[in-house]
Structures are given as C-alpha cells and as structure tokens.
Amino acid sequence: MEDVERFLSERGLPTGGARSARLEHYLELLLQFNEAMNLIGPMGRQEVIDELFIDSLVAAEARPPAGPILDVGTGAGLPGLVLKIVYEELPITLVEPRRKRATFLKIVTHRLGLSHVTIHNERIEDVHERDFDVVISKAFQPPLQWLETARPFIASQGAVICMARKHDRNELEAKADELGLTLVRSAAGAGEGPEQRVTYAFEVPGQP
Numbered sequence: 106m107e108d109v110e111r112f113l114s115e116r117g118l119p120t121g122g123a124r125s126a127r128l129e130h131y132l133e134l135l136l137q138f139n140e141a142m143n144l145i146g147p148m149g150r151q152e153v154i155d156e157l158f159i160d161s162l163v164a165a166e167a168r169p170p171a172g173p174i175l176d177v178g179t180g181a182g183l184p185g186l187v188l189k190i191v192y193e194e195l196p197i198t199l200v201e202p203r204r205k206r207a208t209f210l211k212i213v214t215h216r217l218g219l220s221h222v223t224i225h226n227e228r229i230e231d232v233h234e235r236d237f238d239v240v241i242s243k244a245f246q247p248p249l250q251w252l253e254t255a256r257p258f259i260a261s262q263g264a265v266i267c268m269a270r271k272h273d274r275n276e277l278e279a280k281a282d283e284l285g286l287t288l289v290r291s292a293a294g295a296g297e298g299p300e301q302r303v304t305y306a307f308e309v310p311g312q313p
C-alpha cells in the first residue's frame with residue numbers, strides 16, 4: 106500500500122493507523138471473491154491499487170469528507186469502502202441493489218471490523234435518509250443525471266461529488282446552477298487531454 110500512503114501524505118489526507126492493513130485486507134477479499142462474484146472484472150493487484158483505490162481517493166482530495174458519506178451504486182464498495190477505511194471515524198451508507206454485491210459488502214465490513222457502516226440492499230429510489238456531508242458514486246449514472254439524483258441527499262453544507270471527465274466541466278456547471286449548486290473544487294485523476302478523469306465537488310453557494 107506504499108502508493109496509497111504516498112498519495113495520501115502528499116495531499117495532507119489521513120494516513121497511518123490501521124489504514125494500510127485494512128486496505129490490504131480489502132484488496133485480498135476483492136481478488137478472492139472476484140472470480141465467483143464478478144465484482145470488478147479481470148484485474149490484478151496493482152490495477153486495483155491504481156485504478157480503484159487511488160481513483161477513489163481523488164474524491165477526498167476534491168472535497169475531504171467531514172460527516173456522513175453516501176455512496177450510491179457502490180458495487181463491491183467503490184469508492185465508499187476505500188473512503189471509509191481512510192476516514193474510519195465517519196459513518197457511511199452504501200447503496201447496492203444486487204444481492205451478491207451487498208453480501209460481499211457485509212463480509213468486508215465484518216472482516217475488517219468497520220463500524221458505522223449501513224448497507225442498503227435496494228435502489229437509491231427507495232432510500233429515504235437525507236443530510237449527508239458527501240454524496241458520491243462511481244460509474245453509476247451519466248454525470249448530469251448523477252447531479253440530479255444526488256442533490257436531494259446532501260445536507261445544507263454538504264457536497265455532491267461527481268467523477269467525470271475534463272470535457273464535462275461546462276455542462277456540469279450549467280446543470281449545477283439549475284440545481285442551486287456551485288463547483289467548489291476539482292481534482293485531476295488519470296488520463297490526459299479532454300478525456301482526463303476529473304472529480305468535481307459541488308456545494309450550495311454561500312455556506313460558511
């Protein structure tokens with residue numbers, strides 16, 4: 106987990122404690138259950154670290170969570186469980202309608218000894234909790250649709266995190282404006298040019 110530790114410390118994000126050991130354990134479980142459950146497609150250890158773990162943590166660079174997190178369509182726990190491992194004290198709600206994937210989330214939560222993890226084995230349309238500090242998803246809906254879906258779930262000082270591409274920025278800002286949100290920060294992920302992956306954080310303007 107050296108790459109992850111370096112990524113975190115270079116950005117002033119939380120490091121140390123049980124984080125590396127838990128990420129290692131999560132990685133092992135992902136690889137172990139992947140064949141039977143088809144969780145993440147054919148991937149090796151380094152790909153999981155670079156493409157799944159570090160990509161998940163770019164979200165924290167864009168807007169570090171400071172309260173309850175909601176991850177919608179989390180699948181095998183991405184980006185939610187990676188954020189939960191790094192921000193271990195924050196509660197997280199994971200929404201995943203596919204039963205096998207929800208079972209995997211329960212196994213990981215139990216084996217890693219994570220607390221304050223709520224798993225909803227249902228669609229986001231059936232989730233009624235609100236007031237999250239960070240509402241995030243990855244590869245769940247197209248970016249503009251995601252902003253609309255996520256908006257009702259944030260607290261007044263919360264943020265919608267949108268993992269998209271560099272060239273999505275103008276359309277996203279226009280949609281955010283319609284929804285009473287404004288772009289507060291972005292962080293660059295992998296790739297180059299207009300296809301570069303970028304994580305955008307939107308908040309309600311004028312909050313202290």
Ligand SMILES: C[S@@+](CC[C@H](N)C(=O)[O-])C[C@H]1O[C@@H](n2cnc3c(N)ncnc32)[C@H](O)[C@@H]1O
Pocket residue numbers: 177178179180181182183184200201202203206227228229230242243244245
């Ligand atoms: C492409 S996968 C992405 C999984 C994970 N976020 C990742 O990046 O690996 C999309 C996930 O969204 C879930 N999903 C589909 N419709 C949903 C809905 N209405 N509410 C919540 N999750 C949904 C699917 O079951 C699937 O696990």
